[in-house]
Amino acid sequence: MIGKPFVLLLAIALAAGSSSLLAQSLNSGLRGPTPLNEEGPAPPMTPMRNTSEKEVRNYPEQPPVIPHSVEGYQIDINGNKCLSCHARARTGESNAPMVSITHFMDRDGQFLSTVSPRRFFCTSCHVPQNVVKAPIANDFIDVDTLISRATPGGRR
Amino acid sequence: MSAVDPSTPRPSWLARLWNFIVELWGVLRRPSSVFGLGALVFAGFVAGVIFWGGFNTALEITNTEKFCTGCHEMKDNVFAELKSTAHFSNRSGVRASCPDCHVPHNWTDKIARKMQASKEVWGHLFGTIDTREKFKDHRLELALHEWARLKANDSLECRNCHSSESMDITKQSPRASVAHQRFLFTSEKTCIDCHKGIAHQLPDMKGVPGWQ
Numbered sequence: 001m002i003g004k005p006f007v008l009l010l011a012i013a014l015a016a017g018s019s020s021l022l023a024q025s026l027n028s029g030l031r032g033p034t035p036l037n038e039e040g041p042a043p044p045m046t047p048m049r050n051t052s053e054k055e056v057r058n059y060p061e062q063p064p065v066i067p068h069s070v071e072g073y074q075i076d077i078n079g080n081k082c083l084s085c086h087a088r089a090r091t092g093e094s095n096a097p098m099v100s101i102t103h104f105m106d107r108d109g110q111f112l113s114t115v116s117p118r119r120f121f122c123t124s125c126h127v128p129q130n131v132v133k134a135p136i137a138n139d140f141i142d143v144d145t146l147i148s149r150a151t152p153g154g155r156r
Numbered sequence: 157m158s159a160v161d162p163s164t165p166r167p168s169w170l171a172r173l174w175n176f177i178v179e180l181w182g183v184l185r186r187p188s189s190v191f192g193l194g195a196l197v198f199a200g201f202v203a204g205v206i207f208w209g210g211f212n213t214a215l216e217i218t219n220t221e222k223f224c225t226g227c228h229e230m231k232d233n234v235f236a237e238l239k240s241t242a243h244f245s246n247r248s249g250v251r252a253s254c255p256d257c258h259v260p261h262n263w264t265d266k267i268a269r270k271m272q273a274s275k276e277v278w279g280h281l282f283g284t285i286d287t288r289e290k291f292k293d294h295r296l297e298l299a300l301h302e303w304a305r306l307k308a309n310d311s312l313e314c315r316n317c318h319s320s321e322s323m324d325i326t327k328q329s330p331r332a333s334v335a336h337q338r339f340l341f342t343s344e345k346t347c348i349d350c351h352k353g354i355a356h357q358l359p360d361m362k363g364v365p366g367w368q
Contacts, residue, residue, distance in 0.1 A: 050329040050331075051329075051330065052329060052330040052331045053330075068329065068331055069329070072240075072241060072242065072354070074353055074357060074358050077360075078357070078358050078359060078360045078361055079353070079358045079360070079361030079364075079367055079368075080367075080368060081353070083367070083368040084350075084366050084367055084368070087368050090366065093339075094335075095334075114368060115368070
């Protein structure tokens with residue numbers, strides 16, 4: 001047996017709870033202060049970094065990032081714009097780094113004469129960089145720094 | 157007297173044409189007995205203005221993007237592809253239309269190109285590229301024509317807007333600056349050698365120099 005005042009109280013509690021949920025804002029660097037049930041304004045689009053200066057890898061296995069704009073570069077069954085500079089035979093004219101020999105290997109471990117089809121789509125791994133301030137702080141430490149810290153008398 | 161005499165056979169159409177030409181020539185070389193010389197000269201002048209003006213007006217009408225995209229082959233393939241490129245949409249809003257790149261601006265060259273284009277009218281009438289698949293099959297051939305034309309005239313249509321004199325390499329990215337100094341300013345290469353596929357999608361690039 002439930003009394004009338006109890007139902008009323010429950011209704012008030014539910015309303016209060018849901019409204020406070022709705023009003024709740026998540027202070028996230030990515031989302032901004034927009035409430036969760038609203039769509040915030042889209043961040044402005046920024047140009048691609050276009051300095052052509054080689055960017056150091058953060059870890060040895062990292063696919064190097066692309067330090068130049070690749071807007072409108074066609075990479076499909078018909079052609080690969082990246083390879084018109086980064087292919088072995090093109091690097092003499094372009095002075096661009098050659099595609100690594102590891103990309104010539106097919107899945108059976110056989111080295112082909114050129115980029116293997118499974119490594120053909122450059123931007124699957126290599127990405128251009130946009131000029132933005134990182135929205136979230138990053139405390140990544142590269143391996144050299146880590147080893148140096150662990151060494152007695154090493155850099156802290 | 158009847159015009160048709162059954163006893164003599166009707167002359168062949170070739171003979172009749174010849175007779176007509178001879179008669180016409182007779183009329184043309186006989187001095188006018190009705191119109192004054194002044195009237196004839198003036199009429200000739202007016203007719204000349206109308207003909208020449210009409211000819212050039214028609215030529216200009218065929219030299220517009222509206223005319224080019226009047227055929228679905230152009231509208232659905234190459235024009236649709238152009239729209240996402242820098243030559244259609246960019247920060248300053250200056251854009252190139254079809255004839256800016258594909259028709260020489262110089263009158264004589266323009267007429268030569270227009271005569272070549274009669275082949276394209278043929279292609280349109282007989283549906284050479286009237287589906288997306290047929291267009292893709294012909295894309296390499298079509299692209300090769302344009303590359304050859306731009307290579308032969310030293311990328312004239314590019315240079316109608318982009319002059320190497322006005323090119324400020326300090327405002328370019330390091331990559332572009334180095335490449336332009338090394339290949340463009342030394343005339344070692346011309347625009348189209350490197351800038352293929354900037355306004356339309358590329359065909360199968362196997363065997364095209366500089367591509368893999």
